[in-house]
Amino acid sequence: MSALRLRDVGVRLGDVDALHDVTLDLDARTVAVIGENGSGKSTFARLLGGLVPASAGELRVLGLDPARQAAELRKRIAVVFSNPDAQIIMPTVAEDVAFSLRADRLGREATAARVAEALDRFGLAALADRPSHDLSGGQKQLLALCGAFVRRPELVIADEPTAYLDARNARRVADHLLEDAGHRLLLVTHDLALAARCDAAVLFAGGTVAAVGEPGDLIAAYERLLAEGSLPC
Numbered sequence: 417m418s419a420l421r422l423r424d425v426g427v428r429l430g431d432v433d434a435l436h437d438v439t440l441d442l443d444a445r446t447v448a449v450i451g452e453n454g455s456g457k458s459t460f461a462r463l464l465g466g467l468v469p470a471s472a473g474e475l476r477v478l479g480l481d482p483a484r485q486a487a488e489l490r491k492r493i494a495v496v497f498s499n500p501d502a503q504i505i506m507p508t509v510a511e512d513v514a515f516s517l518r519a520d521r522l523g524r525e526a527t528a529a530r531v532a533e534a535l536d537r538f539g540l541a542a543l544a545d546r547p548s549h550d551l552s553g554g555q556k557q558l559l560a561l562c563g564a565f566v567r568r569p570e571l572v573i574a575d576e577p578t579a580y581l582d583a584r585n586a587r588r589v590a591d592h593l594l595e596d597a598g599h600r601l602l603l604v605t606h607d608l609a610l611a612a613r614c615d616a617a618v619l620f621a622g623g624t625v626a627a628v629g630e631p632g633d634l635i636a637a638y639e640r641l642l643a644e645g646s647l648p649c
């Protein structure tokens with residue numbers, strides 16, 4: 417079975433059909449999700465992350481049904497958003513990363529070792545004891561990412577993770593996400609240069625999938641359609 421498999425999936429949010437008729441099989445390691453504002457990308461990411469339920473159809477994420485196997489799914493995936501403040505919980509940087517491991521019950525020493533390794537990898541070791549809410553926006557995003565990766569997820573779902581970052585930190589975050597550290601990546605982004613670095617892409621329009629394929633082909637089609645002012649639905 418594909419890592420991501422959807423059949424005729426719809427998501428209704430209030431009075432809005434945020435997604436409809438989504439049928440997809442995705443198995444590429446890194447997948448970019450592109451499309452206009454309001455086309456359904458974030459809803460798709462939230463659906464796969466088990467944060468909003470499907471109102472129609474069937475889906476499997478890593479072979480799991482997010483509606484019935486939410487706890488198992490949460491152990492195997494990590495979700496990262498553009499606003500890191502929403503994801504930072506604990507008073508210091510090291511405590512916040514350790515908090516991500518609380519469900520793993522690793523014991524104090526093993527937790528400390530995993531936290532130190534992750535802080536080092538994300539260039540945050542020198543900030544370990546700093547109050548997490550005093551970090552800069554870019555440092556906070558690196559911390560949110562560090563908290564996601566310390567759990568060694570099989571799938572990282574990232575929704576505009578570079579939106580508020582300067583070019584250097586955006587590049588750094590992108591490199592961490594795209595680096596093959598044994599995880600799959602589903603990346604929602606308006607940054608088409610970043611989308612081009614993924615193995616596959618999905619183009620959303622009007623709440624459904626307009627096209628799936630090579631990022632280069634899809635980006636070219638998307639740019640043509642944007643220039644013409646008409647996207648397919």
Ligand SMILES: Nc1ncnc2c1ncn2[C@@H]1O[C@H](COP(=O)(O)OP(=O)(O)OP(=O)(O)O)[C@@H](O)[C@H]1O
Nearest residue numbers: 429430431432434452453454455456457458459460
């Ligand atoms: N909580 C909500 N209640 C009602 N409608 C919603 C809600 N969240 C999103 N929507 C609607 O669902 C549709 C898809 O929104 P979504 O945020 O998934 O789009 P998007 O492609 O991620 O947009 P953007 O690029 O602007 O972030 C839009 O019409 C939006 O207005």
